[in-house]
Amino acid sequence: MRRIRLLMLGAFTLGLDAYVMAGLLPVVAGDLGTTVSVAGQMVTVFTLAYAVSAPLVAGLMSGLRPRVLLLASLGVFTLGNALTAVSPTVTVLLASRAVAGAGAGVYSALATAAASALAAEKRQGRALALVMGGMSAGTVLGVPLGVLIAERTGWRATLWLVTGLGVIALAGLAVRLPQIPAEPQVPLRARFGALTDRRVASVVGVSFLAAVASLGLYTYLAPVLAATGGVRADATAPHLWAWGIGGVLGSAVAGPLLDRTGKATALVTAVMAGLVLAEGALPPLGAVAFPALVLWGAAGWALQVPQQQRLLALRDGNGTVALALNNSALYLGSAAGSALGGLALAGGLPARTLPWVAAGVAALGLVLHLLTGARRRRADVPAGDPARSCTW
Structure with a gap:
């Protein structure tokens, strides 16, 4: 279950990133000199990239080993959040949210499948619940923390928190995640x-x-x-x-x-x-x-x-x-x-x-x-x- 908990940490980071941005819209808009409605499009961009990337990449890149694709998707998600943290303009901000959303969508599907594959036959429900629990905990625990950090030190600090958590999950999975049985061609x-x-x-x-x-x-x-x-x-x-x-x-x-x-x-x-x-x-x-x-x-x-x-x-x-x-x-x-x-x-x-x-x-x-x-x-x-x- 230790490996699955690392997948859960990645899911926690996804849950935090997906929902915390809505609470940061006024601050982001003020910092970048735009309106809240324009800044709000970063949520739309993230959501659409997430929705489109998941089935598209899962189908087109089926030849790759699941472990490689899972680590790559988490890396793309983490890179997208780092780019968001340093975004100087609204254009860069929206592009970075699309990158983060694409990585998040692919990672979410692969992490669920990996948790099921790594769990014992009669413990697959628990494994799936851990990943979903990570998402819900990211929303429940992470979002208030992220908003609090933004209030004290700025919204970019919250994005660096998300990036740091992504790096930790990525490093842990790179070391501990075994090869996952690939789906048949x-x-x-x-x-x-x-x-x-x-x-x-x-x-x-x-x-x-x-x-x-x-x-x-x-x-x-x-x-x-x-x-x-x-x-x-x-x-x-x-x-x-x-x-x-x-x-x-x-x-x-x-x-x-x-x-x-x-x-x-x-x-x-x-x-x-x-x-x-x-x-x-x-x-x-x-x-x-x-x-x-x-x-x-x-x-x-x-x-x-x-x-x-x-x-x-x-x-x-x-x-x-x-x-x-x-x-x-x-x-x-x-x-x-x-x-x-x-x-x-x-x-x-x-x-x-x-x-x-x-x-x-x-x-x-x-x-x-x-x-x-x-x-x-x-x-x-x-x-x-x-x-x-x-x-x-």
Whole structure:
């Protein structure tokens, strides 16, 4: 597990880098002499580069050994953050965020596949949970620390922190990470068959809708709390911590539970139902919504452990591309949720109704999951099986 913890450190750094920049926008804009809206495009650039690079590189560079590509992607991510830290202009800043996002997208997919490959057969759930736990911990623990450092010593110091963590993870993996079994050689056309595989598309679709509902709503948690419970903008920290602690707990519990039961599909059902319940409970609970926030965070972060396990099983020998598509769906879902939430608020939708809208999107994801699961079970029943003619 020591090697997997090094993969977890890299994931922690990704989680910190992906979410801390949103909190630094005013400072970055002031330092570079631009507007917050222009500076905010560095988040968009990072997200798009992350989403596009993951499946593209995983498919085109399949001939390389996973260890080489994993170290190279983490190196690109770290270099991108170093360039961000020294960016003299907005143009350089945006280019550096694209570099960091590209490296992050590839590393995320490869780290998940590597953790599964390095773990013992009945401990793969724990291994996947460690990587996802690193991402959630980077958000929960790293982001407040990064913002605090930026307030004291400037935003560039926060980027140097991210760069330093990337260097440590890269050095540790270069020394300790063994060769990882390579996926069998598959023609490029077959590798990109994951794009049209209905089984993969249904799993990725659920991940996308969950990201829209969970990460998209998280962007507007402050106005939601203000509208539902009168919570001031400068008093939302405990609520953010409740969501984050739930995320860490969800990631930690999902892995052992998956290893113990082996029921990834049932776990997805329970987690999606929990997400619907938690978000729907936010408006009536208002300022005392801490239990709902913990459940929301736990469900949102726990979901990807069984989802990744299902994708690895569905695309035997070609799981990295499927995982990359799933990671892309998460970031695109987050971006779509944030954009749609902003449009809804700008169009006059009351902030207190956003959680119900998000719960509706999560419910749609749950329905998609249940329908595709039922269709798959019917397809698995042999034609002559009496169960096909059973009407109850």
